[in-house]
Amino acid sequence: MLYDERLTAPRPWWLIAALSGVCLGLILFPLGLMPLLGGLVVGTALGAVAVSAYGSARIRVVADSLVAGEARVPVSALGEAHVLDEEEARAWRTHRADPRAYMLLRGYVPTALRVEVTDPGDPTPYLYLSTRRPRALADALEAARR
Incomplete structure (x- = not known):
C-alpha cells in the first residue's frame, strides 16, 4: 500500500x-x-x-489502483494530479465544479487533490478528493504509475 x-x-x-x-x-x-x-x-x-x-471515508493507493470511498479506479486511467490549496479547493467544490465529477468531499478538510480521468470510456472528467495530505497522495499516484 x-x-x-x-x-x-x-x-x-x-x-x-x-x-x-x-x-x-x-x-x-x-x-x-x-x-x-x-x-x-x-x-x-x-x-x-x-x-x-x-467520517469513515478512506483514500488508498494500492498497487495499481486508487480507492477513494466507493470508487476504485486503475491508475492507468488517471491523468495529471493537481494539488489544491484551501482557496483552489473551495473554488473546485463550488463554482468551478463539474456535475459529472466524482467528489469525495468533506467540508471539514480544507485541502484537496484533483485528478484528471483520461479513460475515454468514462464520462467522469476528474476526481475531487478531500485530503489532508494532497502532495503525498499525488506522489503516491505518481509512484504507482511507474
Whole structure:
C-alpha cells in the first residue's frame, strides 16, 4: 500500500452526537425516568453511528489502483494530479465544479487533490478528493504509475 488516509470527522461532531442523545432524553422526560434513559442511550448511539459512518471515508493507493470511498479506479486511467490549496479547493467544490465529477468531499478538510480521468470510456472528467495530505497522495499516484 503506497498511501492510506482515513477522513475522520472532527472532534466537535462527537459532542454533537452526545448532545443529540441528551435532546432525545429530554424529549422523552415527561414519559418517565426509563424513557429518559432509553432516549439518552438510543439518541447518543444513533448520533455516534451517523458521525462514524460519515467520517469513515478512506483514500488508498494500492498497487495499481486508487480507492477513494466507493470508487476504485486503475491508475492507468488517471491523468495529471493537481494539488489544491484551501482557496483552489473551495473554488473546485463550488463554482468551478463539474456535475459529472466524482467528489469525495468533506467540508471539514480544507485541502484537496484533483485528478484528471483520461479513460475515454468514462464520462467522469476528474476526481475531487478531500485530503489532508494532497502532495503525498499525488506522489503516491505518481509512484504507482511507474
